[in-house]
Amino acid sequence: MIIVMNPTATQTEIDNVIARVTAAGLKVHLSEGKLRTIIGLIGEKKLMVQLPLEAMAGVEKAISVTAGYKLVSREFKNEDTVIDVGGVLVGGPHIVVMAGPCAVESREQLLESARIVKEAGAQFLRGGAYKPRTSPYSFQGLEEKGLEMLAEARSLHGLKIVTEVVDIESVPVVGAYADVLQIGARNMQNFQLLKAVGKSGMPVLLKRGIAATINEWLHAAEYIMSEGNFNVMFCERGIRTFEEYTRNTLDLSAVAALKNLSHLPVIVDPSHGTGLWKLVRPMAKAAVAGGADGLMIEVHPNPAEALSDGNQSLTPANYQALMSEVAAVARAVDRRMA
Numbered sequence: 001m002i003i004v005m006n007p008t009a010t011q012t013e014i015d016n017v018i019a020r021v022t023a024a025g026l027k028v029h030l031s032e033g034k035l036r037t038i039i040g041l042i043g044e045k046k047l048m049v050q051l052p053l054e055a056m057a058g059v060e061k062a063i064s065v066t067a068g069y070k071l072v073s074r075e076f077k078n079e080d081t082v083i084d085v086g087g088v089l090v091g092g093p094h095i096v097v098m099a100g101p102c103a104v105e106s107r108e109q110l111l112e113s114a115r116i117v118k119e120a121g122a123q124f125l126r127g128g129a130y131k132p133r134t135s136p137y138s139f140q141g142l143e144e145k146g147l148e149m150l151a152e153a154r155s156l157h158g159l160k161i162v163t164e165v166v167d168i169e170s171v172p173v174v175g176a177y178a179d180v181l182q183i184g185a186r187n188m189q190n191f192q193l194l195k196a197v198g199k200s201g202m203p204v205l206l207k208r209g210i211a212a213t214i215n216e217w218l219h220a221a222e223y224i225m226s227e228g229n230f231n232v233m234f235c236e237r238g239i240r241t242f243e244e245y246t247r248n249t250l251d252l253s254a255v256a257a258l259k260n261l262s263h264l265p266v267i268v269d270p271s272h273g274t275g276l277w278k279l280v281r282p283m284a285k286a287a288v289a290g291g292a293d294g295l296m297i298e299v300h301p302n303p304a305e306a307l308s309d310g311n312q313s314l315t316p317a318n319y320q321a322l323m324s325e326v327a328a329v330a331r332a333v334d335r336r337m338a
Contacts, residue, residue, distance in 0.1 A: 001045075001048045001062055001063065001064055001065060002038055002041070002063045002075055003017060003021075003038065003053055003061075004036065004038055004059075004062075004063065005038070005039065005058050006036070006058055006060045007035055007036045008058075009036070009058030009059075009060075010058060013056070013057045013059075014039070016058075017039060017053065017056055017058065017059060018030070018039065020053070021039070021041055021048075021053070024047050025043060025044075026041045026043035026044075026047055027041070027042040027043055028040070028041065028042075029042065029076075029228075029230075031077040038076060040070055040076045042070065042071075042226060048064075063075060067218075068219055068222070069219050069221065069222040070222065071222060071226065071230070072225060072232075072261075072263075072264060073218075073262060073263075074261060074262060074263055076263070080092065080263055081230065081263045082265070083203055083232075085124075085160050085179050085180060085203050085231075086160055086179055088123045088160055088338065089338070090203075090233055090265045090267075090293060091233075091264075091293050092293075093336060094336060095292070095294055095295070095326070095330050095337050096123050096267075096293065096294035097117075097122040097124070097294060097295050097323070097326075097338070098122065098123075098124035098125075098126045098267065098294060098295065099117035099122040099126060099295075099297040099298075099299045100113050100114065100122075100125045100127045100299055101113050101298065101299065101313065102127075102271075102300075102306065102308045102309035102312075102313065103127065103129075103141055103146075103306075103307055103309075104127045104142050104146035104149050105142075105306070105307050109301060110127060110153055113125070113127070113299060113301060114153035114157045116299060116301065116319065117159070117299055118157045118158070118159055120320045120323045121323050121327075121337060122297075122323075123159065123338050124159060124161070124162050124180070125153055125160070125161055125162070126162050126163070126182075126296060127150055127163060128141055128146075128164050129142055129143055129144070129145075129147045129149075130146075130164055130166045130170060147163070147173070147176075147178070148177070150163060150177055160180065161177065161179045161180070162179065162180035162182055162205055163180075163181075164181075164182040164183070164184050165181045165182065165193070166184070167190075168192055168193055168196045171193075171196045171197060175202055179202075179203065180202070180203045180204070181197050181202050181204050182205045182235075183204060183205065183207060185212075185237060185272075186209075186210070188207060188208060188209035188212055188216075188217065188220050191223055194223035194224050195223060195224075197224060197229070198223065198227025198228065199227045199229070200229065201229050203232075204224055204229065204231060204233070205233050205267065206232055206233065206234055206235060207237050207269070208236055208238075208239065208251075208254070209239075210240050211240050214257050214261070217258075218258075221234065221262070232264050233264060233265045233266070233267055233293075234265070234266045234267065235266075235267040235268070235296060236250070236252070236254045236258075236266065236267070236269065236273070236287075236292075237269040237272040237273055237296075238269070238272055238273035238274070238275075239251055246273075246274045246276060246279065247272065247273075247274060247275020247276070248272060248274070249273075250268070250273030250274055250283055252283075252286055254266075255268060255287065255290045265294070266291070267292065267294040267296055268284070268287035268292040268294075268295055268296070270283035270287060270295070270297070271296070271297055271309070271312045271313070272298075275311060276311060276312060277303065277311065277312055277313060277314055277315075277318065280297065280298075280312065280318075280322065281314075281318065281321065281325060284297065288326055288333065288335065289329050291333075297314060297319065297322065298312055298313040299315075299316070299319045300313040302315075303315060
């Protein structure tokens with residue numbers, strides 16, 4: 001249930017409503033917009049319907065939310081959420097770029113990648129220190145040593161770090177180095193992990209599962225937010241379909257759908273979404289035109305020597321061209337690069 005307060009509701013009236021519902025055993029999530037305050041209620045429905053909330057001073061209306069996701073929904077918060085990641089804003093009028101190699105392979109490779117993506121205008125350095133792979137014989141990442149390299153790259157180049165967390169045990173370790181915790185596609189419905197990153201309070205980039213519906217994706221975000229962490233971003237990275245030419249099918253309709261259903265920022269990863277470097281630039285432009293709040297791009301100093309995902313990684317020259325092209329599209333849709 002969602003309680004919509006009158007635009008003229010006083011702080012005392014808001015406090016009285018919160019005190020009433022918490023006394024009934026319900027959790028409260030507060031959304032304070034420019035025009036009005038909305039109070040989201042979490043708990044048993046029978047407890048909610050027993051409360052005469054619309055009779056309380058300052059309450060405009062009480063709305064029953066039928067969807068299983070509540071905090072994620074536009075009903076809970078109509079205004080777009082803007083997430084502040086150490087001074088970098090995700091959402092709003094700006095387009096952010098998260099770029100870098102699929103995996104941290106060496107100090108030299110990572111620092112060179114950081115220099116390249118920073119000079120062309122990225123705000124975030126992406127790179128996997130923990131790499132869950134389809135094959136157990138594939139490169140699995142440098143783990144904490146890789147995290148240390150990411151932290152060094154941040155200090156040298158001023159980039160925020162986004163990297164994957166793969167299990168509950170690694171949440172505090174990754175959290176000590178990263179600025180954004182990434183939940184990979186394979187873990188989108190690892191509910192205990194979602195709860196753990198929710199309790200961390202850190203910004204979370206939630207990638208769409210390989211075969212997840214939009215409804216399942218929204219519910220995964222709800223798991224994180226139900227722990228009190230509202231710093232959640234979606235990341236569309238392609239889904240598995242019958243098509244075999246591309247690695248995945250990049251579902252750009254999901255961007256528009258999420259913008260309609262949710263207030264959270266949406267990032268698009270055309271690298272994993274296509275698996276082919278020649279398709280990354282056009283799909284990145286399409287993503288921005290379609291309303292994405294940011295891009296996640298794989299960039300490698302020498303893709304031919306990459307230990308993972310070389311086929312979808314851009315060379316420095318191709319990445320620079322992408323940034324120029326995306327900036328032009330952003331201006332055309334009344335957005336701008338961060």
